Amino acid sequence: MQSVLVVGGTRFIGRATVAEFREHGYDVTLCNRGHHPNPFGGDDAVELVEADRREDEQLRAAAEAVEPDVVVDLVAYHPRDVRVATDIFADSEAYVFVSSGAAYAADEIPKREGETPLKSCSESEAVDDSHETYGKRKAEGDRAVFAAADEGVRAMSVRPTIVYGPHDYTERLDYWLARVDSHGAVVVPGDGGSLHQLAYVEDVASALRVVAERGTAGEAYNVGDRDAQPLGDLLDLLAAACETDVRQAYASERELSPDLEPDDFPLYRDRPHLLATEKLHALGWEATPHREALEPTVREHRESDRDGSDRGPRRDVEADILDRLR
Structure with a gap:
């Protein structure tokens, strides 16, 4: 051994x-x-x-x-x-x-x-x-x-x-999981196309x-994941993993509150961040499909006390933006 x-x-x-x-x-x-x-x-x-x-x-x-x-x-x-x-x-x-x-x-x-x-x-x-x-x-x-x-x-x-994944103390994904799992609508910076693999x-x-x-x-x-998902698509995957529905309210920089920037939201990128992974795949490594990976991620998130609340805008700030976007 x-x-x-x-x-x-x-x-x-x-x-x-x-x-x-x-x-x-x-x-x-x-x-x-x-x-x-x-x-x-x-x-x-x-x-x-x-x-x-x-x-x-x-x-x-x-x-x-x-x-x-x-x-x-x-x-x-x-x-x-x-x-x-x-x-x-x-x-x-x-x-x-x-x-x-x-x-x-x-x-x-x-x-x-x-x-x-x-x-x-x-x-x-x-x-x-x-x-x-x-x-x-x-x-x-x-x-x-x-x-x-x-x-x-x-x-x-x-x-x-x-x-x-499970036990992620950075709480970047927990921010979005908590929003998707508990609220019917979330504010998404930009048009949902932000890509951070x-x-x-x-x-x-x-x-x-x-x-x-x-x-x-x-x-x-x-x-990196084999299939990189834009933020809007990732939220759809999170909603499916949570067995819920969520409305994504897209907000431009002008529509956000004066003190907010798009990159105040976790996982937002104004330019795609994508790593080539062919070299690792050539060694026989395989990536886990998103739906399979998100099942234990959601389960452990729900068992934890993490909500990512300090990783992005407060819910009351988000609620004000949602009201303005209606």
């Missing part, structure tokens, strides 16, 4: 990643600071090694304790994290860095690995923690992966677009495994 060390692993993508590797016969160990409860407890618990990955010696001790065949790095948010990890885990059979579609610099449609330029990252940006530098730091992490591969490390990168969390987890098993050192692989 091969062993995998998941750096991170107790939340959202991590939960799905642990489940994916376990379902495929791997012996999984989590490595994190222990700040979040281990969701894999009980009789069939997943072993947890506590370590702060930003403390080199702690990460090295975890590596020596586990001696993993595969490392999946979910929480490398700075380029140095990747450089240190690819050094510490240089002898592992595979190191997979979770990057992001935000690493791309050009707004090409679609964005392609090895063709679309990556963002630059200055020394000061590389140690920053702000949202504004997130994509830049992920791009520099990718370059650290490529450099490690040049030195003989089987290091690879996976670039997901916006991820959705998503990626189902279990598909991201399977991509991490497939790349670890079959990927090529020094390569990056995009992950």
